[in-house]
Amino acid sequence: MGSGVQDRPMIELRHVYKWFGAQAVLSDVSLAVARGGRVVVCGPSGAGKSTMIRCINRLEDHQQGEIFVDGMELTADVKQIEAIRREVGMVFQQFNLFPHLTVLENLTLAPIRVRRMSRREAEDLAMLHLERVRIPEQAGKYPAQLSGGQQQRVAIARALCMKPQVMLFDEPTSALDPEMIKEVLDVMLELAQSGMTMICVTHEMGFAREMADMLVFMDRGEVIETAPPDLFFTAPRNERTRLFLGQILRR
Amino acid sequence: MAHDRSRRRRDLGRPAPWNDARLRSLGLQAAVFILLLALAAYLAGNAAANLSRQGIATGFDFLGREASFAIATTLIRYSPADSYARALLVGLLNTLLVSALGIALATLLGLAVGLARLSRNWLLSRLALVYVELLRNTPLLLQIFLWWDLLRLAAPPPRTAWRPLPGVFVSVRGVYFPVPVYQPLYLWMGVALAGGVAAATGLRVWVRRARAGRPPLPAWIGFALVPLPPLAVFLAGGAPHLLDVPHVTRFDFSGGQSITPEFAALLAALVAYTAAFIGEIVRGGILAVSRGQSEAAAALGLTRGQALRLVVLPQAIRVIVPPLTSEYLNLAKNSSLAIAVGFPELFAVTDTIANQTGQSIETMTLVASAYLAISLTISLLMNLYNRSAALVER
Numbered sequence: 001m002g003s004g005v006q007d008r009p010m011i012e013l014r015h016v017y018k019w020f021g022a023q024a025v026l027s028d029v030s031l032a033v034a035r036g037g038r039v040v041v042c043g044p045s046g047a048g049k050s051t052m053i054r055c056i057n058r059l060e061d062h063q064q065g066e067i068f069v070d071g072m073e074l075t076a077d078v079k080q081i082e083a084i085r086r087e088v089g090m091v092f093q094q095f096n097l098f099p100h101l102t103v104l105e106n107l108t109l110a111p112i113r114v115r116r117m118s119r120r121e122a123e124d125l126a127m128l129h130l131e132r133v134r135i136p137e138q139a140g141k142y143p144a145q146l147s148g149g150q151q152q153r154v155a156i157a158r159a160l161c162m163k164p165q166v167m168l169f170d171e172p173t174s175a176l177d178p179e180m181i182k183e184v185l186d187v188m189l190e191l192a193q194s195g196m197t198m199i200c201v202t203h204e205m206g207f208a209r210e211m212a213d214m215l216v217f218m219d220r221g222e223v224i225e226t227a228p229p230d231l232f233f234t235a236p237r238n239e240r241t242r243l244f245l246g247q248i249l250r251r
Numbered sequence: 252m253a254h255d256r257s258r259r260r261r262d263l264g265r266p267a268p269w270n271d272a273r274l275r276s277l278g279l280q281a282a283v284f285i286l287l288l289a290l291a292a293y294l295a296g297n298a299a300a301n302l303s304r305q306g307i308a309t310g311f312d313f314l315g316r317e318a319s320f321a322i323a324t325t326l327i328r329y330s331p332a333d334s335y336a337r338a339l340l341v342g343l344l345n346t347l348l349v350s351a352l353g354i355a356l357a358t359l360l361g362l363a364v365g366l367a368r369l370s371r372n373w374l375l376s377r378l379a380l381v382y383v384e385l386l387r388n389t390p391l392l393l394q395i396f397l398w399w400d401l402l403r404l405a406a407p408p409p410r411t412a413w414r415p416l417p418g419v420f421v422s423v424r425g426v427y428f429p430v431p432v433y434q435p436l437y438l439w440m441g442v443a444l445a446g447g448v449a450a451a452t453g454l455r456v457w458v459r460r461a462r463a464g465r466p467p468l469p470a471w472i473g474f475a476l477v478p479l480p481p482l483a484v485f486l487a488g489g490a491p492h493l494l495d496v497p498h499v500t501r502f503d504f505s506g507g508q509s510i511t512p513e514f515a516a517l518l519a520a521l522v523a524y525t526a527a528f529i530g531e532i533v534r535g536g537i538l539a540v541s542r543g544q545s546e547a548a549a550a551l552g553l554t555r556g557q558a559l560r561l562v563v564l565p566q567a568i569r570v571i572v573p574p575l576t577s578e579y580l581n582l583a584k585n586s587s588l589a590i591a592v593g594f595p596e597l598f599a600v601t602d603t604i605a606n607q608t609g610q611s612i613e614t615m616t617l618v619a620s621a622y623l624a625i626s627l628t629i630s631l632l633m634n635l636y637n638r639s640a641a642l643v644e645r
Binding site for chain 2: 057059082085086088089090092094096097098099100109110113114142144158159162
């Protein structure tokens with residue numbers, strides 16, 4: 001790979017704004033994530049964390065500013081949006097597995113329909129990723145037959161089957177029972193070690209410290225502070241960051 | 252304390268009969284059953300007495316007698332010399348035809364209307380809204396008359412009929428078009444067609460099993476298998492063909508096959524009316540699928556059409572089918588309104604027979620049974636389909 005490709009950020013937001021009515025939910029958000037970068041976004045609820053990462057694959061549109069993914073700008077161009085979505089995997093808080101399809105079919109649907117893989121190729125790939133998230137034995141089951149933790153791991157495998165360049169996680173453990181959180185976080189840690197570019201919205205600060213190479217603190221639609229984990233947790237510069245960390249780490 | 256507990260135990264053992272829930276419900280049901288039976292016996296007795304006083308025959312013997320009335324639209328050969336039973340069969344077939352066509356077309360139009368209602372295109376969704384509100388808030392009978400008037404007023408008389416294709420005539424008498432005259436060879440062409448369908452299906456199964464993983468064969472290979480065998484039989488048999496072409500007589504047409512204005516008005520009204528309801532059912536079904544499903548599909552790179560077809564609609568179907576079934580039943584039963592424009596479906600034919608024979612109880616019992624059978628068949632098929640579309644929960 002040429003150094004030019006390496007230097008360009010995988011994801012770049014420049015002065016992004018978004019309003020719901022008169023209320024700004026994103027306000028002058030700028031962020032650059034390098035290829036292989038691992039970013040954790042935290043902040044109080046309503047801070048715009050989810051909205052921000054949902055703008056990166058255009059589940060929400062931004063109204064001002066620019067967003068680039070792998071050098072492609074997100075505009076209203078439908079073909080461009082589809083091209084970007086092929087490269088950006090997403091994992092949702094509520095899993096959003098397709099309940100009418102088996103686990104295997106959930107994993108092969110997009111590779112066959114979008115990537116135009118043959119069925120066998122897609123199934124081999126699906127089994128590979130199911131082994132990676134440690135539930136190959138569940139391939140023939142339907143989502144409702146699995147536990148929450150298993151469902152979320154299937155959702156991660158489903159996104160990985162599209163061979164994305166970037167993975168977005170929108171509070172992936174917030175809907176899980178406490179005993180299932182670890183199995184999902186472990187899978188995400190392994191993914192981080194494999195060099196995947198990741199942006200993760202989460203309240204799991206222990207996980208953030210372990211996985212992230214950069215932490216972003218957001219509040220009221222703004223990026224308040226961006227810092228590597230050791231500085232972020234030991235020496236936060238902003239008062240609001242300190243307050244938030246005090247509340248969340250006391251538990 | 253000790254006293255209390257022993258009494259409670261005795262109560263649990265055997266309650267008084269009038270306090271026993273099972274005996275109570277049995278007794279209640281027996282009482283309702285006896286009351287209904289008594290009522291039916293009373294009414295039947297009255298009816299029998301009235302009928303014999305008026306000198307009206309009872310029983311189903313009339314079915315074998317000559318009908319001696321003409322029916323304008325028949326799917327099978329029929330003349331006034333045929334029996335009442337055959338006249339009823341003609342009516343039943345007409346009902347089945349208009350119901351089956353109506354259900355198929357109303358489903359397609361309803362799906363389109365439902366999707367249009369949800370469209371991001373402001374104009375399209377508004378138009379669909381106006382369509383739905385207009386059609387479902389006016390009486391169906393009125394709409395049938397309106398379609399009938401439209402078709403008769405807008406079309407020319409037979410002598411100046413439009414001829415969009417050679418042999419096809421559009422006029423106030425309806426649409427007349429040529430039909431092939433039956434040849435014995437057609438039976439063998441049918442057999443060949445069935446063979447072609449079987450071969451194409453077999454190929455599909457084989458491709459799935461033996462060629463799994465390799466790129467699929469082009470679809471046209473399968474489709475080509477279907478029309479080729481009958482065509483080969485047709486050519487090998489010397490390509491016999493004879494068309495029954497309609498021609499203009501003084502005020503009308505003879506020969507060919509026709510779609511009468513009555514049939515067209517009934518079908519159009521039933522389809523347009525029912526599609527308005529089906530559109531709302533489809534819209535509700537799609538809205539019932541959580542937003543996260545289409546978001547997940549979008550995030551995977553599926554297009555909006557793929558997301559709708561592969562993810563949203565298969566889930567919406569579960570919500571759509573039960574109310575859709577009752578719309579299908581409504582359409583089949585509403586086809587009896589055809590009597591207003593004179594399309595000879597089951598109810599219209601039955602009404603004529605009842606007038607001629609005076610045996611309205613028998614004829615209405617027959618027609619009720621026929622509608623019941625049609626409705627139960629639709630329900631059964633829809634329930635079977637719904638079961639196959641159900642989600643596996645655990």
